[in-house]
């Protein structure tokens with residue numbers, strides 16, 4: 001693809017970035033390995049989680065599931081449990097399915113070919129590129145929001161990052177900047193520069209190794225880049241839950257695989273008419289997902305006897321758990337927070 005910066009010295013800028021990375025790159029535990037399984041897990045965890053927040057989760061996850069087979073053969077509930085606190089649980093479900101895919105389709109060996117990696121459940125172009133470059137030295141750019149921001153600023157390039165061709169366009173630009181044999185480090189350097197220096201707001205241009213070459217900085221036009229014309233569509237959704245409990249026991253059910261919060265546990269979404277007289281407190285919780293603003297109406301239902309649970313369980317597929325038993329299961333964050341608050345008060 002033709003870029004708008006035919007005259008730029010791409011390789012020179014790329015080498016400068018790598019020189020900076022060798023001194024200032026973050027010393028992270030997963031940078032000491034080129035095991036594709038470990039890199040895959042860390043790329044999935046850190047896609048939507050800050051490094052400081054996700055590091056302990058990454059270490060615990062790897063300690064419990066040290067290789068593909070242990071993850072493939074784990075129970076779904078246990079995988080979700082090790083994901084607790086990271087949110088976006090569909091990532092954990094996809095990791096689990098992809099591990100089974102590697103076991104069944106690749107004889108348990110992590111694939112080395114870019115397209116094979118891309119065929120794994122939940123692996124997109126970014127992750128496949130990161131694994132291919134870091135673990136197998138392939139000259140492929142792991143283009144993410146950091147790349148879009150840094151490259152569009154450095155080259156004052158107004159290519160629309162919300163356009164369908166943006167990934168290929170910036171990928172092509174980045175590959176021209178990569179010295180041979182250094183694709184993995186180049187991708188890591190871009191991640192570090194984008195997250196630590198060339199931040200979305202208030203970039204630290206004074207500390208940036210590319211400030212002499214950065215067109216947006218030199219022209220005083222940083223706020224104009226990157227260009228994004230389409231906004232992410234966010235819709236509103238209202239949910240109703242009933243926390244049906246007797247002493248420390250309450251009713252829960254595992255969600256299906258459709259819609260949001262796949263395979264997580266939830267409270268009843270409706271109650272029989274004769275339970276309405278047991279309703280106690282009501283609470284409204286606002287919660288944001290990537291594409292949805294949720295308004296959750298949560299009503300406490302304090303039933304006078306545990307035997308009242310039985311019909312509910314049989315007809316609706318619920319189970320009764322105590323608070324300590326519930327801690328072995330994964331709930332959507334608003335419900336988990338509600339439980340923590342409820343049982344701290346009682």
Ligand code: SF4
Pocket residue numbers: 150153154197198199203204205208209210211214216217222
């Ligand atoms: S000079 Fe500033 S805007 Fe340009 S790449 Fe560096 S941090 Fe980003």
